[in-house]
Amino acid sequence: MNEYIDELICEPFALQKFIRESEKVRNDICPSIGKEAGQLLYFLTKLTKAKNIMEIGTSIGYSTIWLAYAIKDFNGKIDTIEASERLSNEAKLNINALDLGEYVDFHVGFGEEIINTLKKTYDLIFIDSSTKSYKVLYEKSINKLKTGGLIIFEDVLFPSLEKRQIQKVMMDELNKMILEDNRVEKCFLNIGDGLLICLKK
Numbered sequence: 001m002n003e004y005i006d007e008l009i010c011e012p013f014a015l016q017k018f019i020r021e022s023e024k025v026r027n028d029i030c031p032s033i034g035k036e037a038g039q040l041l042y043f044l045t046k047l048t049k050a051k052n053i054m055e056i057g058t059s060i061g062y063s064t065i066w067l068a069y070a071i072k073d074f075n076g077k078i079d080t081i082e083a084s085e086r087l088s089n090e091a092k093l094n095i096n097a098l099d100l101g102e103y104v105d106f107h108v109g110f111g112e113e114i115i116n117t118l119k120k121t122y123d124l125i126f127i128d129s130s131t132k133s134y135k136v137l138y139e140k141s142i143n144k145l146k147t148g149g150l151i152i153f154e155d156v157l158f159p160s161l162e163k164r165q166i167q168k169v170m171m172d173e174l175n176k177m178i179l180e181d182n183r184v185e186k187c188f189l190n191i192g193d194g195l196l197i198c199l200k201k
Helices: 002-008 014-027 035-048 062-074 084-095 111-117 129-144 166-178
Strands: 052-056 077-082 104-108 122-127 147-155 186-187 195-200
Touching: 002 035, 014 062, 014 084, 035 062, 035 122, 035 147, 035 195, 052 062, 052 111, 052 129, 062 077, 062 084, 077 084, 077 111, 084 104, 111 129, 122 195, 129 147, 129 166, 166 186, 166 195
Parallel strands: 052 077, 052 122, 077 104, 122 147
Antiparallel strands: 147 195, 186 195
């Protein structure tokens, strides 16, 4: 079934396939979200007409491309945060190669620190970074999110996967914490390593 879905999803740029394929053989980066999650990000961005987006965990720009391609029709803007300056620079090259640079502002540093310097209210926040910071990022993100806005987490199904025990524990704690949070509606999806979509009430 996964192979069939994969065949049906068309990435808007050939560079995205190159990024995904290169990630499989590189040992200096964590894999990005896949095509299925990328398409969902694009769809949700279009559906909600999200003009102000924050992304925490740029890596080399695969998910950023999906988001930027979605917002360009209504002149949106993405603030994307990456801890590694080297990866952020590589992502910038990828984004600029697709003429999407005008829709993306790049920030280098830890998400839980950079988020404090951003003064916008966001329509959508996508988090795919170090899982140890997820609980802190959740609290800081919800304060930056408009009512009716979305926070989307990646990797939330780590507790059911062959991951390090500490990662399983941290993600299990996050999932249970958000389940008890009445500030948001929530939806868990078995896509990639797991997505959690939170809608701010």
